[in-house]
Amino acid sequence: MIKENLKAVRVNIPTDVTLVAVSKTKPIEDILEAYAEGQRIFGENKVQELVDKYEVLPKDIEWHLIGHLQTNKVKYIAPFVSLIHAVDSLKLLKEINKQAKKNGRTIDCLLQFHIAQESSKFGLSFEYAREILESNEFVELQNISIAGVMGMATFTNNEEKIREEFQALENYFNVLKSHYFKFNNHFQHISMGMSGDYQIAIDEGSTMVRVGSSIFGSR
Numbered sequence: 001m002i003k004e005n006l007k008a009v010r011v012n013i014p015t016d017v018t019l020v021a022v023s024k025t026k027p028i029e030d031i032l033e034a035y036a037e038g039q040r041i042f043g044e045n046k047v048q049e050l051v052d053k054y055e056v057l058p059k060d061i062e063w064h065l066i067g068h069l070q071t072n073k074v075k076y077i078a079p080f081v082s083l084i085h086a087v088d089s090l091k092l093l094k095e096i097n098k099q100a101k102k103n104g105r106t107i108d109c110l111l112q113f114h115i116a117q118e119s120s121k122f123g124l125s126f127e128y129a130r131e132i133l134e135s136n137e138f139v140e141l142q143n144i145s146i147a148g149v150m151g152m153a154t155f156t157n158n159e160e161k162i163r164e165e166f167q168a169l170e171n172y173f174n175v176l177k178s179h180y181f182k183f184n185n186h187f188q189h190i191s192m193g194m195s196g197d198y199q200i201a202i203d204e205g206s207t208m209v210r211v212g213s214s215i216f217g218s219r
Ligand SMILES: *Cc1c(COP(=O)(O)O)cnc(C)c1O
Pocket: 022, 024, 045, 066, 067, 152, 193, 194, 195, 196, 210, 211, 212, 213, 214
């Protein structure tokens, strides 16, 4: 089924939108099935699971960490992770920078914004993001690259609500782009949209969707 599911999802995604196949909780065999169909970008939300899968799977896979990251765990993924989606503090950015430097790398990060109505511990406010980007400490971070923004809409059937939240994220992206990244082509991604709402997200300007259950089945 994974093969058919993947095909069905791909049909809905324009070629300039990146598909991250979210394989959290799913076994190695499932990932290999998607890999056999040409999928190379996979997303996981837990550090230990990500490391375990990285070790046994083909090395041309691009691994994205999509879940919350604790500073004390950055060191485990710094040698190989290709994009960290959920950066929500200066402290975390500094640690990613430190571990990237140790590994002789530059690590791409997305700033996670809190756009949903639901209260959540995670995600930046727009004001805090601006504070980070304007700080002297941020300027000194040479081993991280901010590749864009990420957010999650409220879990609801109210399509208008979801649409408004994605519009808010796209607006944050545009304002940050014009203020801080005007001449930086690396700042290019809006990571938004999951199985239930990726079509709306694409309508609203998503450049990267994170799709799990529509490909691998329910968890
Ligand atoms: C699990 C997860 C997804 C994928 O969710 P599905 O509804 O299974 O597509 C996307 N983004 C994040 C941050 C997740 O934790």
